[in-house]
Amino acid sequence: MHVPDGFINAPVSAVAGVVAAGAVAVSLRGARKELGGASRSAASGGERTAPLAGLVAAFIFAVQMLNFPVGAGTSGHLLGGALAAILVGPYTGVLCISVVLLMQGILFADGGLTALGVNITVMGVVTTVVAYVLFRGLTGILPRTRRSATVSAFIAALVSVPAAACAFTLIYAVGGTTDIPIGKVLTAMVGVHVLIGIGEAVITALTVGAVIAVRPDLVHGARSLAVPLKLRIDGELVDAPVAAPAPVAARSTRTVWSVGLVTAFVLAGFVSFYASASPDGLEKVAADKGIDAKAEEHAAADSPLADYGVRDVTDTRLSGGLAGVIGVGATVAVGSGVFWVVRRRRQDEPADARVTETV
Template sequence: MHVPDGFLNAPVSVATGAVAAAAVAVSLRGARRELAGAAAHHGAERTAPLAGLVAAFVFAVQMLNFPVGAGTSGHLMGGALAAILVGPYTGVLALSVVLLMQALLFADGGLTALGTNITLIGVVTVVASYAVFRALVRVLPRRRGSVTAAAFVSALLSVPAAAAVFTGLYALGGTAEVPLGKVLTAMLGVHTLIGVGEALITTATVGAVLAVRPDLVYAARGLARPLVLRSGPVATPGAGPVPQAATTSTTTSTTTSTTTSGTTSGTDGPAEAPAPATRPASARKVWAGGLAATLLCAGVVSFYASGAPDGLERVAGEYGISTEEEEHGLAGSPLADYGIASIADERLSGGLAGVIGAGTTLAAGTGVLVVASRRRNARATAGAAAAPAADGGAGRAESDTGRTPAGNA
């Protein structure tokens, strides 16, 4: 649902631009908190690259239009996926970077409509999906299956929510006279079908990350159970049978997962050796796997994407909205329409363009989030440094005022 130039008049375009700018500003502050919280789980130096990878992955999967019937296709919006994986504020920033790269490099989504697209795809889908997601996980059992179930429902509903908001914006500033009731019905119908595809992609991706590193999923924090060790006395050869009362094993929860010797001592005696546990994949391996999947989608699978018009294009063509579409200001750019103009081979042209776009989005998204996380870390460091100095000064003042001369004792 990339809105082109010309669909909305100037006042509405300016208003959505202001909404988008405000949302990005608020998200910069919120993303610092989310990234700082993620750093407490798996290291500050890894949080921004992982979030940047989410932006690149959304860019790549958005190239994969899938058919939804009646000569119509749809593609991932990514609001629910980004919000669940990296948090709602970071998700808004990631999607904003994606939309900016698409508009500037590939002439996808209008320049004057950039604020509208960020509002619809980067804000509405994130807010709607995350609100539904949080409401569901509060009533569902606290387990991983609840995360994927909530992800499915929230992703499904986020797409028609964005379609409804677009129709509302068109009612305020549409450039063509159209039957708004019919447009709303058509937009909700086709985008509900697209929402099913969105839900499947989101659930599959979230489930894959949960399977290897649930701690990397923002929305799954706090669902991991502590390691349970069962400890009890160990029978010594020749020492006779172990008393029945002592054979009852006790369950001890601990926050540590391994020891150097492979066994752990509990308060009730030497512990039994725990069963071998599968070591979770490192964040670096998860990042590498995600990057490989991103490049595969952008460089190879994108060639097989559906060429049918997406939901907005179909409805706009059916009801005469597309007659007001204006040519993109960067329509002649080297990567316009997700291809390299100088390469005749369509497969190679599209594949290279997709890889370039994914790489650029990864670099831009990581850069934005690194800046956000470093500003947060710098403020935290400055505050920590100022606190001891203030405490020391107060301590000296208190000592000076409380000192009693020896002659007066």
């Protein structure tokens, strides 16, 4: 659903840019709490979230290269907002998607640069907020089990994609550069993105379920799902005393990080060659309805990595694979750097400021 330049006029694109910048600023502040620091790590799991946030961004970048067919000559790909929000928290999730979109726009000419604010708002903010609110609501009423968390992740991801389609339609209604009946745009966008949402839901549920099965403490949205042990005393059920959690070896976290990074490299460098070549949902709707009549060439169209290929490498498989590997490497480096800085700022805050925030 990467919106290219020319779909939305300049004034609305500028407003969307301001909205996106504000959302990123708020997320930077919120991510300090999610990523934690020395004073909050025991309670928040921040010491484990910080190094994994960059990995989540890289993994989403890799999976977004894997377009899957949804029928009628259309394909879809992961948006990733739900996955990021559930794994590392909603504020950090917005930053993850923003990093991915920035790398895609600058390096690979995917998603317009003037439309970056639109893309962050639609693909980052809307998907993350909708998914996380729904996920927390569902886990609050369902039994507090790992299976419930996985089911909640599936539903949250499924809903987040058509929600993003509605958000794009609203922005297009205000600032679209072509005169297309908005009802037709909404029907087409929601219709195809409900199908894409099914794929998003499957990927999100499988990933969240896999991490929960191995290290549930690494899943931000699942840290409160532990059910207290009950003891029957004199015929009544009472909560058992909570034992202090066993320390988690740093090596265990590094293992998860290493496996995840290798998986991202394999997906982007090899599996992406077999992705569907059909246009994605927005591209298909834009072509069918005439939304793309005033589309503009990307400012980075001459990038050596444009269109996910390495210039001057004639072998298609090798060119795409190298581009994918470079993209994953760049995303994990930039993402990890951003989250390291955010977490360091949290640690450097005066203790009284942290107490004030907590209160």
